[in-house]
Amino acid sequence: MTCVELLWAQRLYAIYVAVLFSVYLARRLLGTAWLEEVELRLAGLWFVPALAAVAVGRLRMSDIRDEREAALALMEFVHRRGGFCTAASLTVKAVALLGVLSFAVLMLTPLLPEFHMRLALLLTLFALLYSWMVGRELDQLRRELELLEELKKSYEKISR
Amino acid sequence: MKKSRVDLYIVYRILKTLKKNGPMSKTSLALYAKLNYQRAVKYVEHLSQMGLVEVDKHVKLTQRGLEILEKIEEVLKSLGF
Numbered sequence: 001m002t003c004v005e006l007l008w009a010q011r012l013y014a015i016y017v018a019v020l021f022s023v024y025l026a027r028r029l030l031g032t033a034w035l036e037e038v039e040l041r042l043a044g045l046w047f048v049p050a051l052a053a054v055a056v057g058r059l060r061m062s063d064i065r066d067e068r069e070a071a072l073a074l075m076e077f078v079h080r081r082g083g084f085c086t087a088a089s090l091t092v093k094a095v096a097l098l099g100v101l102s103f104a105v106l107m108l109t110p111l112l113p114e115f116h117m118r119l120a121l122l123l124t125l126f127a128l129l130y131s132w133m134v135g136r137e138l139d140q141l142r143r144e145l146e147l148l149e150e151l152k153k154s155y156e157k158i159s160r
Numbered sequence: 161m162k163k164s165r166v167d168l169y170i171v172y173r174i175l176k177t178l179k180k181n182g183p184m185s186k187t188s189l190a191l192y193a194k195l196n197y198q199r200a201v202k203y204v205e206h207l208s209q210m211g212l213v214e215v216d217k218h219v220k221l222t223q224r225g226l227e228i229l230e231k232i233e234e235v236l237k238s239l240g241f
Contacts, residue, residue, distance in 0.1 A: 065194065068241045069169035072232070076168045154235045158168070
């Protein structure tokens with residue numbers, strides 16, 4: 001489920017960023033006031049692609065009837081997209097970590113009014129906690145990679 | 161139908177339904193496999209091109225289809241399912 005949701009999040013956020021920056025560029029070039037309104041509204045909807053990705057993922061998975069079909073769907077997914085699925089949970093955790101840290105650093109604005117100091121703190125904390133998290137999850141990643149290889153081989157055995 | 165649009169788990173479901181219930185009409189197959197009729201027809205066409213089913217009045221599993229189904233079940237068993 002996480003793999004499918006992450007794939008859709010990736011697609012939808014790519015579209016979101018493209019639309020947001022097109023509106024931004026159009027506003028900068030044309031200087032129209034209503035485009036500024038559109039840009040602000042769009043920026044406020046940053047969470048919509050994430051929610052839509054969860055909905056699409058669940059909709060696609062609702063078609064699967066049992067764990068055997070789920071295993072076949074996962075097998076096909078990893079065959080088509082290689083290692084994408086392996087780090088899916090780690091990617092989700094990294095995004096969540098960045099979100100939480102950004103919020104925490106934003107809360108420190110009265111203590112650290114300089115933007116560059118807050119940015120440096122955010123990046124340092126993220127680098128430290130992310131490397132700690134990856135270290136902690138290495139064993140899980142290794143097991144996921146082994147499963148991935150097994151699933152890929154199984155798929156090849158079937159499609160041969 | 162494009163190859164990338166074919167889901168393996170649906171192929172497995174159709175082959176399993178045909179093995180369990182024997183030859184059947186496309187409508188019955190769609191019903192038993194819990195698929196939308198249009199989708200079931202597309203899959204049947206695709207499976208027929210691959211030589212996994214035969215289509216005349218009814219949809220029937222071929223020897224090759226049976227072998228593929230057995231292969232899938234063997235792989236699933238080796239994965240612990």
